Amino acid sequence: MTHPTPTILTRYAHGGNGLDDATLWSVEVHLDGCADCRAHLATPATADLLDRVAASLDQAIRTGPAPAPYRRPAFTVHRRWLAWTLLPWLAMTIAVVTCAVALDRVAPSLPSLVLLLAPVAPLPGVAASWSRRFDPVWELIVTTPSAGLAMVLRRTLAVLVVVLPVLLVAGLSTGTSLALTLLPCLAFTAGTLALGAFVGVRPAAIGLGLAWSGAVLLPSLASESLSPLLRPGSTALWAVAAVAFAALVPLVATHFRRLRSGA
Template structure:
């Protein structure tokens, strides 16, 4: 039951097209749950010049449907044409219903997004399983530092593949729905985090430590980088934002290691310890996550236009 209803002024502005897009999307979302307001908006739209256009479109669609519908053959055992119409009438078949089990699965997969449905999920499984196999099957004791170096950018890559025409062939339809924008981006980001965080943390716990930070030390940095990517996306778009944050992390971690004179794994472990170990480092990542979340909330209206061009 709704406690709020659209005012007459809001309905009138929506009908004549003068309502700003964010307010119009909010009203459309309300109309999904409020039949009274939907009736009022429908009457207001019919009172404008749009009614003639809608009637013309409706008539053209119905004419096309009628012309394309194949003629029904007479039913087996139907009475001859001379019989009364009542005796020739056949019982109507029940309307088709979408299978209840399938519709829920379809809606869940649509909400979770392309990253969980596509190649990103097998890639995460390959990284986790490959690190464990390399450590225990290949005898490589330094697998944990390399996994911890890659783990924070895995959810960032998943976010980049979750929203936009480059990743979703149905993006134009998705972007036109009232649920599009920040709400859908956060839903798909949560799905990416729910898969990558426990999977990579479990894989790290199965690896030898060899002086590297513990397996859960990357969680706050991964969350902070993901939120920073979303906050930056409000300014430069999702792909560019994830490229900046993910690339910055990899350059900060791997850049000094590749130029160090010592062993790569040892230098990587020392570099990760300075970034991940200890209360000051983790506190800094927590502060970065909170700041990114605040900036994301401030940039929320920008997500109505995200990846629409």
């Protein structure tokens, strides 16, 4: 290690008189790692000044006001759980389920719209809760340590907290099977997250919603007959599907750290 000469250290101690910027910078870098040179600069007057400054700071800390408690910025708290822009989607879901209840009562001979819509009811909210298109601070949130699977699960839970009670009330009011109302909903939600780890949550929700509409919902309405997938014997199948997809989600957790705008 090459130490600064005593002349350079003396000039540095007196404010850097006669030293160019490069020399000043190199001396400061050297002092960070050299205790001997720092001791050379520590004259009795300097040491006395530092002692008095330290004593003054200690006194100010003891007699000053207590530090204000840390409060997490409000936007970071609610943004972890909810993107306010998905509220219209939740309102739309509630309105659609309400209409399904009304149609079930008006036309009881038709297949239950509550059962047909229950599996895909949470998907619009889940898609909107983790998407650059619907969250104006998506770029900020996605770069935080709390992003990834944990945030996806929190926001999905926020959607289910709204949608599941609505479906529960809809099922009770129409006399449909609560198991066939809630289990397909949970299975599709977990399936969206499992598939979303690879293709993005929003594309997964859209894809599963379209698949269900084309394979089950529309054919059931056209034939005026409820699909076998929503008859009492299918309860165990939906329970197994919900558990299987839910168990798969943690196994693909690392994929959620790489979600892009299609998430």
